[in-house]
Amino acid sequence: MADFNEATTVKNVEPGIYEVEIDSSWSVGDVANGGYLVALILKAVVSESPHPHPLSTSSHFVAPPSSGPARVRVDLLRAGRTTATLRATLVQDDIPRVEALVTTSTLSHDADVEWAGPPPEPVAPVDECIPTVVDLPDGTHVGVLDHVDLRLDPQTLGWFSGRPAGQLSMRGHVRLADGTEPDPIVLPLAVDSLPPTVFGLGRLGWAPTVELTVLTRSLPAPGWLTVHLRGRLVRDGWFDEEAEVYDVTGALVAQSRQLARVRVS
Amino acid sequence: MADFNEATTVKNVEPGIYEVEIDSSWSVGDVANGGYLVALILKAVVSESPHPHPLSTSSHFVAPPSSGPARVRVDLLRAGRTTATLRATLVQDDIPRVEALVTTSTLSHDADVEWAGPPPEPVAPVDECIPTVVDLPDGTHVGVLDHVDLRLDPQTLGWFSGRPAGQLSMRGHVRLADGTEPDPIVLPLAVDSLPPTVFGLGRLGWAPTVELTVLTRSLPAPGWLTVHLRGRLVRDGWFDEEAEVYDVTGALVAQSRQLARVRVS
Numbered sequence: 131m132a133d134f135n136e137a138t139t140v141k142n143v144e145p146g147i148y149e150v151e152i153d154s155s156w157s158v159g160d161v162a163n164g165g166y167l168v169a170l171i172l173k174a175v176v177s178e179s180p181h182p183h184p185l186s187t188s189s190h191f192v193a194p195p196s197s198g199p200a201r202v203r204v205d206l207l208r209a210g211r212t213t214a215t216l217r218a219t220l221v222q223d224d225i226p227r228v229e230a231l232v233t234t235s236t237l238s239h240d241a242d243v244e245w246a247g248p249p250p251e252p253v254a255p256v257d258e259c260i261p262t263v264v265d266l267p268d269g270t271h272v273g274v275l276d277h278v279d280l281r282l283d284p285q286t287l288g289w290f291s292g293r294p295a296g297q298l299s300m301r302g303h304v305r306l307a308d309g310t311e312p313d314p315i316v317l318p319l320a321v322d323s324l325p326p327t328v329f330g331l332g333r334l335g336w337a338p339t340v341e342l343t344v345l346t347r348s349l350p351a352p353g354w355l356t357v358h359l360r361g362r363l364v365r366d367g368w369f370d371e372e373a374e375v376y377d378v379t380g381a382l383v384a385q386s387r388q389l390a391r392v393r394v395s
Numbered sequence: 396m397a398d399f400n401e402a403t404t405v406k407n408v409e410p411g412i413y414e415v416e417i418d419s420s421w422s423v424g425d426v427a428n429g430g431y432l433v434a435l436i437l438k439a440v441v442s443e444s445p446h447p448h449p450l451s452t453s454s455h456f457v458a459p460p461s462s463g464p465a466r467v468r469v470d471l472l473r474a475g476r477t478t479a480t481l482r483a484t485l486v487q488d489d490i491p492r493v494e495a496l497v498t499t500s501t502l503s504h505d506a507d508v509e510w511a512g513p514p515p516e517p518v519a520p521v522d523e524c525i526p527t528v529v530d531l532p533d534g535t536h537v538g539v540l541d542h543v544d545l546r547l548d549p550q551t552l553g554w555f556s557g558r559p560a561g562q563l564s565m566r567g568h569v570r571l572a573d574g575t576e577p578d579p580i581v582l583p584l585a586v587d588s589l590p591p592t593v594f595g596l597g598r599l600g601w602a603p604t605v606e607l608t609v610l611t612r613s614l615p616a617p618g619w620l621t622v623h624l625r626g627r628l629v630r631d632g633w634f635d636e637e638a639e640v641y642d643v644t645g646a647l648v649a650q651s652r653q654l655a656r657v658r659v660s
Contacts (some may be wrong), residue, residue, distance in 0.1 A: 185633070186606035186654050188453030190496045192473045192480045207491045208457045212632075212656070213605055215457045217482075217494060226472045229482060229496055231455045233605045233654075241631035244657075245596055247563065298512065331510055340478055340498045341451035343608045345635060345654050347628055362639070363612055363647050366506035368450070370610060370650060374627070382628050385635060387652055389451050389498075389610050391477070392509075 131155050131276065133308035137166070138315070140174045146204045148174040152222075154197035155273045158266075161194045163274040164339045164388075165322030171218045171230050172315050174202040179216055180209045181234040183314050188231045188343040195220065195227040237314075237349055246382065250358045250374055253301045254283045262302075262325075263290075267334045278323045279307045286330065294332035298361030298369065300324045303354045312350040312377065318342070320355045321373040321386040327361040328369055328392050335393050337369070342388040353378035367391060396420050396541065398573035402431070403580070405439045411469045413439040417487075419462035420538045423531075426459045428539040429604045429653075430587030436483050436495050437580050439467040444481055445474045446499040448579050453496045453608040460485065460492040502579075502614055511647065515623045515639055518566045519548045527567075527590075528555075532599050543588045544572045551595065559597035563626025563634065565589045568619045577615040577642065583607070585620045586638040586651040592626040593634055593657050600658050602634070607653040618643035632656055 137153040150173075156166040168189050176182060200222040207215040213235045220228040253259075259281035265271050267290070282302040288295045304320050305312070312320065321344055326337040356376045361369050369392050375384040402418040415438075421431040433454050441447060465487040472480040478500045485493040518524070524546035529537050532555070548566040553559050569585050570577070577585065586609055591602035621641045626634050634657050640649040 186455070188455065188496060188606065188608055190451070190453065190472075190480050190498050193475075207455075207494055210458075215455050215491075215494065226480075229472055229480065231453060231494055231496055231606075233455050238631055244629040245563065245634075246629075247625070247627045298510065341453065341496075341608070341610075343453055343606070343652065345606075345652075347630060347633070347635075360512070362512045362650065364509040364511075365612060365647075366503055368612070369510075370612075382630075385627065385652070387608065387610075387650070 134277065134306050134310045138170045138173045140177065140202060142177065146178060148202040150200050150202055152195055152197045152200050156277060157273040158336060159270040162197065163322060164191060164342055165319035166274060167220060167228050168230065168318035168342065168344065169315050171202055171220055171228060174204050175216050175218050175232045178204040178206055179214050179234040181214050181236045183235055183237045184232050184346055185213065185235040186233045186343065186345050187318065190229050190341050191339055192226050192229055195222045237346065239349055253303065253356050253358065256281050256303045256354055259283055259302055260287055270336065274323060277307055278319065279305050280323055289329040289332055289334065295330045297330050298327035299330050300327050300359040301357065303356050305354050311352040312355050314346045317346060317375060317384040318344045320357055320375050321384060324357055324359055326390060327359050327371050328364065331364065333392055337390045337392055339388045339390045342386060344384055344386040346384055348381045348383045350377040350383040351379045364392060399542065399571050399575045403435045403438045405442065405467060407442065411443060413467040415465050415467055417460055417462045417465050421542060422538040423601060424535040427462065428587060429456060429607055430584035431539060432485060432493050433495065433583035433607065434580050436467055436485055436493060437497065439469050440481050440483050440497045441499065443469040443471055444479050444499040446479050446501050448500055448502045449497050449611055450478065450500040451498045451608065451610050452583065455494050455606050456604055457491050457494055460487045502611065504614055518568065518621050518623065521546055521568045521619055524548055524567055525552055535601065539588060542572055543584065544570050545588055554594040554597055554599065560595045562595050563592035564595050565592050565624040566622065568621050570619050576617040577620050579611045579614065582611060582640060582649040583609045585622055585640050586649060589622055589624055591655060592624050592636045593629065596629065598657055602655045602657055604653045604655045607651060609649055609651040611649055613646045613648045615642040615648040616644045629657060
């Protein structure tokens with residue numbers, strides 16, 4: 131079973147072209163986890179970028195890839211002093227599967243917080259959270275949770291015993307099981323590893339993401355990441371999901387929003 | 396002075412290529428408003444899309460364009476039954492200026508809300524809000540506000556008289572002065588017409604956006620749009636700004652997030 135570094139290995143074969151291997155075990159059912167695919171793409175993007183850190187990464191999921199060989203094509207659109215902008219496409223069988231736009235920059239390790247809004251609702255400490263079972267209620271195997279150690283706040287776990295909380299909310303702590311410490315490449319995986327917030331409405335099942343944008347706000351300290359998910363609206367078959375991710379020092383390290391499809395039940 | 400329809404006219408000159416004219420009056424100082432540029436790009440995108448509505452639009456601002464002629468190049472990456480994905484580039488002098496990814500779909504006019512979270516803090520009614528002056532305190536002319544009728548909630552206007560509220564927050568109502576009713580093309584302009592939330596910290600001045608993602612959640616009813624802006628963190632020269640936009644019926648019609656640069660004062 132490939133660890134994070136192996137599963138996100140990129141091999142530069144031509145200018146701007148990277149060969150990758152989509153690992154079958156970083157998945158939900160048969161489909162690779164979206165956060166894992168974004169991490170894979172970012173490995174290629176930062177290799178081409180004059181700035182080391184993805185500041186904003188917008189990914190549109192065009193068509194689900196299969197596990198196995200694929201390519202990432204990266205185009206540097208502009209390199210500036212403060213930021214650079216890159217476009218990246220994950221291609222398999224000549225079909226674009228994930229299309230991403232990334233603005234990179236150089237984040238400092240020790241910048242002061244000039245202003246921060248009020249923190250969200252607290253999450254129960256790691257040792258009071260529940261290590262998450264790796265299969266969905268419908269039997270779908272969530273392979274990515276063999277790699278991501280996920281501990282969910284009991285208050286957002288009611289759906290598992292048939293008592294959904296009745297709101298779009300999910301909270302917990304994550305770290306990589308192989309010991310890889312968090313960095314801006316790992317963060318997309320952190321925002322996309324928890325069960326979809328619609329589980330809080332009792333809507334259990336796969337919820338395919340069509341778009342995910344992740345902002346890196348600080349370089350994370352080693353240790354657990356704490357993830358707060360919320361959503362605002364379920365309408366016309368679509369729901370939004372916002373994540374805030376904090377590191378062990380309490381620094382806001384990532385924000386994200388995704389739009390996903392909820393299956394008509 | 397070009398109205399919205401004129402200022403966002405796109406002319407198809409080759410397959411996937413549109414000639415446009417960036418109007419000098421939809422601007423902040425010398426630079427075109429980001430929401431206006433996104434609206435212009437979306438006009439070309441929906442012309443190429445099998446689905447009529449931009450569901451998620453992620454725009455990365457690569458380099459500021461000048462007013463005058465430019466081109467939008469649109470590539471349809473995939474057309475599916477429920478969604479399509481398109482890539483679009485606003486190019487001027489062979490330099491990409493704005494790069495966008497758009498997932499389109501067909502939103503229904505009368506879908507029920509399955510679930511909605513608690514609404515944000517109320518905004519003062521239109522007639523208690525302040526019609527917004529069109530120049531910034533530093534003298535910059537905000538031309539886009541000759542086109543957008545903006546009424547700001549007095550509670551978020553303290554910065555104008557030297558008493559900033561001390562938080563990333565801005566609230567108001569907007570409509571197009573030329574009588575154009577809101578639709579999914581107008582929505583990016585609505586989320587980007589208010590003063591930057593950092594004004595609430597007394598940080599007055601231009602705050603260039605590097606990335607803006609807008610979700611269309613419902614088709615807006617005719618009339619005023621009510622916009623709530625909030626931000627979570629100012630750190631290392633960057634701040635986030637989230638918008639929720641409601642129509643006159645109280646429906647959540649758009650959500651957005653942008654990452655922007657705050658000038659070191």
